Amino acid sequence: KTKKEKMGIALVGLGYYSTDLLAPALQTTTNCYLAGIVTGTPEKAIKWKQKYNIPDKNIYNYQNFDSIANNPDIDVVYVVLPPSMHKEFVVRAARAGKHVFCEKPMAPSVSDCLAMIKACKDNKVNLAIGYRCQHDPNTQEYMRITREQVYGKVKMISCGAGYFDARTTHWKQNKALGGGVMGDMGVYALQGARLATGEEPIAVTAQASTTRPEIYKEVEETMMFQLQFPSGALAACHTSFGINMNYLQVNYEKGWLKMEPFSAYSDNKGSHSNGVINFPLKSQQAKQLDEDCAAIMNGTTLIAPGEEGLRDIKVVEAIYKAAQNGGTVKI
Ligand code: NDP
Incomplete structure (x- = not known):
């Protein structure tokens, strides 16, 4: 495909995820390409310009970003900033008339979403x-098994998402920038429960904790949370910046399913009462970018639109409330 047939993407915020995952994926996509960058760090602009052959006219900083409205090379703005900055840049991108991709967690609050x-x-x-x-066929397979009631109704979910973060000064430890594990790795555990039941939780209880209070002064290092679903299904979820875990277990009326890992970048896999789940996938990020761009070009439904981000943040807000008051919070 020529560049004209592909959507031009501008990445906003050239940190870990843009550098290590999204920019490399954009070298392999068929429906889009890396057309521009928005960064607050001039040295990164120079490096990226050389590495990815980005013309000067497609390089912005946070101050002159709004003039992206006049740039026909950019079709989509992808916001990859700390969560507290998502709202500002999504709104500015929308006002500039660009489609917007936004990283998880969508924002620190429902009102932002x-x-x-x-x-x-x-x-x-x-x-x-x-x-x-949600673009990974391994995830889609456990969603199918629930949807088709292969083993009857879902009764119990257990899900954990966490890693040991050795960093001592990062926005993930800063409340004002949208830190805290619940919005970060926590949304994976929450998604595991929501996608594996196909339902929205109606009540939550939660417990926040930390083993490194000298680092996690403002936000929780670990959150354990329990969800009740309308069907009666229950979920026990765990998320942490101090514990390595990546698993999903679903127990149905008549069977079981286990994924480990369930939300890694690659090689998600698992088994269930009567089979295995192990679909090969080259790049989750490339598939996500290509599918989202195809949906926009063809006018079809996005797999995870803003409303899906909002559904999680509603639950995240309830979880924080429950952790604070120690009781059950209804949603
Ligand atoms: P990083 O801290 O590595 O990068 C964030 C970038 O944002 C910085 O490099 C900087 O880019 C820019 N920035 C602007 N203002 C600030 C500020 N005040 N403090 C810190 N950074 C600032 O974060 P990640 O790349 O890990 O995460 C970014 C987003 O992507 C988050 O929402 C995160 O949850 C999400 N993410 C999603 C993943 C997924 O699997 N879907 C995986 C990892 C992250 P610059 O120098 O260019 O201005």
Whole structure:
């Protein structure tokens, strides 16, 4: 495909995820390519310009970003900033008339999410959240097994998402920037429970804790949370910046399913009462980018639109409330 047949993507925030995963994936996509960058660090602009052959006219900083409205090379702005900055840049991108991709967690609050959805609607642009796992056929397979009631109804979920973060100063430890494990790795555990039941939780209880209070002064290092679903299904979920875990277990009326890992970048796999789940996938990020761009070009439904990000943040808010008051919070 020529560049004209591909959507031009501008990455906003050239940190770990943009550098290590998204930019490399954009070298392999068929429906889009890396057309521009938005960065607050001039040295990164120089490096990326050389590495990815990005013309000067497609390089922005956080101050002059709004003039991206006049740049026909950019079709989609992909916001890959700390969560507290997502709302501002999604709204500015929408006002510039660009479609928007936004990383998870969508934002630290429900009110931010609503403002982001409204801005995109008002400006008639699409909004997709970077839930890469929803594009992974291994995730789609456990969703199918529930949907088709292969083993009857879901009764119990156990799900853990965490890693040992050795960093001592990072926005993930900073409340004002949207840190805390619940919005970060926590949304994977929450997605595991929501996708494996196909339901929205109606009540939560939660416990926050930390083993490294000298680092996690403002936010929780670990969150354990329990979800009740309308069907009566229950979920026990765990997420942590101090514990390595990546698993999903689903117990049905008449069978079981286990994935480990369930939300890694690659090689997600598992087994169930009567089979295995092990679909090969080259790049989750490339598939996500290609599928989201195809949906926009063809006018079809996005796999994870802004409303899906909002569903998680509603539960995340309830979990924080429950952790604080120690009781059950209804949603
Ligand atoms: P990093 O800290 O590595 O990068 C964030 C970048 O944002 C910085 O490099 C910087 O880029 C820019 N930035 C602007 N202002 C600030 C600020 N005040 N503090 C820190 N950074 C700032 O974060 P990640 O790349 O790990 O995460 C970014 C987003 O991507 C988050 O929402 C995160 O949850 C999500 N993510 C998603 C993953 C997934 O699997 N879907 C995996 C990893 C992260 P610059 O220098 O260019 O201005």
